[in-house]
Amino acid sequence: MKQKVIFKRLQDIPPISISMGTMLWNKTGTWRYLKPRYVTKTPPCNEACPAGNDIEGFMVLVREGKFREAWELIKEENPFPGICGRLCFHPCESSCNRREYDEALSIHAIERFLADSQLEKRIEKPTPKVKHKEKVAIIGSGPAGLTCAYHLARMGYGTTVFEAHSSPGGILRTGIPEYRLPRSILDHEISDIESWGVEIRTNTSIGRDIPFRDLKTFQAIFIATGAHHSRNLDIAHEEAGGILSGLDLLKQIRMGERPSLGEKMIVIGGGNVAIDVARSALRLGVHTVEVYYRRSREEMPAIPGEVEEALLEGVKIHFLTSPIKVIKEGEKAIGIECVKMTLGEPDESGRRRPFPVEGSNFQVYGETIILAIGEIPDPSFLPQEVRVQDGLVQTDETGLVHAKGIFAGGDVSNPSHTVVEAIGAGKRAALAIHEYLRGRWLKEKFPMIRVGEKGTISLRKYFHPPEGEVNPPVIPFKEINTDYFEHLPRISNPSLSIEERRGTFKEVYAGLDRKMAQEETSRCFNCGICNGCDNCFVYCPDMAIKREKDHYEIDYDYCKGCGICFEECPRSAILLEGEGR
């Protein structure tokens, strides 16, 4: 290899110092004391999604125009992209690293775009790869129940969903106004679930029509009956005529009724039901809608965007006010006496606890008074062995109740009442039931299928265990090399003007078009995940990085460990470690 070259004459000597033969024998990698390595980290959006969506993954596919593939990727974890893309409070966006740079990515709007882009395309006769003989009963066809049924059906189980109402969907059908979720979207996503062989028996209430004990013919049961009862205020004269539950009113409107609500409505509460009722009332022609909430705007449980829209549409919200008495005229309620509140120290929910201000009482009057201070489950149909505490069914972290083969999830056991958490619970229960029916315990698998540290799990990881680290660390903003990103404005859903919303339940947001969706995904940092940007390949001064078909490889024979690839990776998908010698 190394051979001494002897020059006899000046003419033999090259004009520059250049090696006469190849230098490949010189393995400069032996100089290295730091070693780069490609890694895949966990993007914060993926960690934050309770449904376990691979958000970063579908951003890449949308950017490439692969809408069908992106939609299928979501459907591996979540049967409801059209619903989540409309109703979700998008914790993914709250965790998006881009927030610390300019604005979070419009993940929510892109998910909806994907669902809408596939409305015309049906799944061709989906069939599970394996068939199991066991059958599972699911009580309730809301997001938790249907998600559980969907995943079990995909895994090869026979599933029957019992629904007390005349059509499936649970709260999605009875509690969410049309302007937030058009019925056609709900029908479409439910029919996709049914196409997997899920049987939905409507008008069948467990407890009323079929006793719970008759479900013993099923090998496992999932309780997902939701929370459909309005919480009481416990104030004087609450029983008076003219006081309606927010949930009941939303249901009436959803069923096509147009109740006469008068000129002025008072809504008590600060959650999504209160806001939905208030906005619906304006659409039905109520002139003045006033919402009374006992804490401040910061503590409101309603989705901030929805509160914003309500204010734009003309809903008046009075913060730090609490009802103490219903004012009656005869047997009919005509108003509420309220007291002003002040905020103290944070309570067990982490929000500041409100206290009444003495002597600050005042009266408000309206033709309709709506109570929307929270919804609770009705567990009265359940057998004794299903433990209920504070109105909630008690489960372990896999959804198992303290009874063999019985699982529960969604609003019936979780007080946070969000669609996406119900979907996550349904998915977790499907896996737990599968493990249970196969004689195993899901809890032992959690470390292998978790995405980050917030409790979300991935079915993809369950069925296709990743090579390398199973749950790599979540990448913080400070690890993003922002030199490689331009500041770009967020592209959000276009919405109807305030005038266009009057007197109609037409959907408020219009959705992104292809171009907008693709443009928006180009803002994604792809945190911690190589997207083939070529920076490492271009910058490697030793040409030690080889570009393969869908990844890069480092030629450690020649990598000197300079660390430039590590420094220049925009998304921190390369680690630099001490060389193990």
Add this chain to the structure above:
Amino acid sequence: MKTVIEGSHAVSYGVMLSRAEVISAYPITPQTHIVEKLSELCATGELKAKFLMVESEHSAMASCIGASAVGARAFTATSSQGLALMHELLHWASGARLPIVMANVNRTLAPPWNIWCDQTDSLSQRDTGWLQFYCESSQEAIDTVIQAYKISERVSLPSMVVLDAFYLSHTFEPVDIPDRERVDRFLPPYEPKYKLDPKDPKSIGSLTPPDLFTEIKYQMQQAMEEVKSVILQVDDEYLKVFGRRYGLVEAYRCEDAELVLITSGTASSTSREVIDRYRDEGKAIGMLKIRTFRPFPSEEIRRVLKGIPKVAVIDRNISYGMGGIFAEELRSVFCNEEVRPKVFSYIAGLGGRDITQETISDVIEYTLEQDRPEEEIFWPDLRR
């Protein structure tokens, strides 16, 4: 047909016509317009080149070296502190025998801070192994860039095309922009003798022991000596195709002169006017414009100045502790000659002070009055 363009843009068009493939630059006044125009030409696709925005002049030259080492035609432009920052890599470029062409717009070095013209920046790089051409006009600038690629690629040494700040870089003049096809015929694509190729990795510039080092440096000096004839050959070819030539030096009305002014850059244009006036008055004054500073055209200068009794060198630069750099070179050209002119050394026009007709007349009058220089350096425009 002539087009009125800025001096800086004359350089840019020269680079475009030379079909440079990699342009790497960092902005600095008064050079910026050159690469600004080039970035536009790249953006519009008129020039198909990779334009690299880098973080410093050091990186600009480093990337030109990389590009040239793999066989690409490379260009950069700079001034003053930027050129100083490149210093280490200037040696690298010439030592690796890479035919990079760079425009340097002459600006003095700070402090005190000053963005205006003098030659201290480029002359500080005298010994780096780069060819140096000092241009008098925008026409000369565009022509010199095209010639420089041909010369550099033939002798494997880099070229610096030098322009006076503002007097030339920011002044608009009518320029005959050469025809693209004719430039293509004049300057074919670069075919390096040695180049880096990842398919057959080699090492360049690596450790060379004492038993070979001298030979490599000897070859570099040989190449520098060969350059003079190459410049003249290329100049002749250029004359045939484009009708213009510049030579290593230009003698202006030097016949039987009792005094010859030695100038470079734009001061030559002003001097021509003054010389014409003296000649009209019947006084035998001439001018020698030095265009090629490296390699230094010693023989041509000796030939032109043969029998001339006095020369007055106007230096827009200073080597502290010695004096004007052109004057210094000139003295050394004559030191072994039996008959040699008296050399009067004038330092003028530093940091953008105008070299006016009055300054030049003062220089001529003073030189004519004296039998021999009584001082090593004269400062004709110093406030007293």
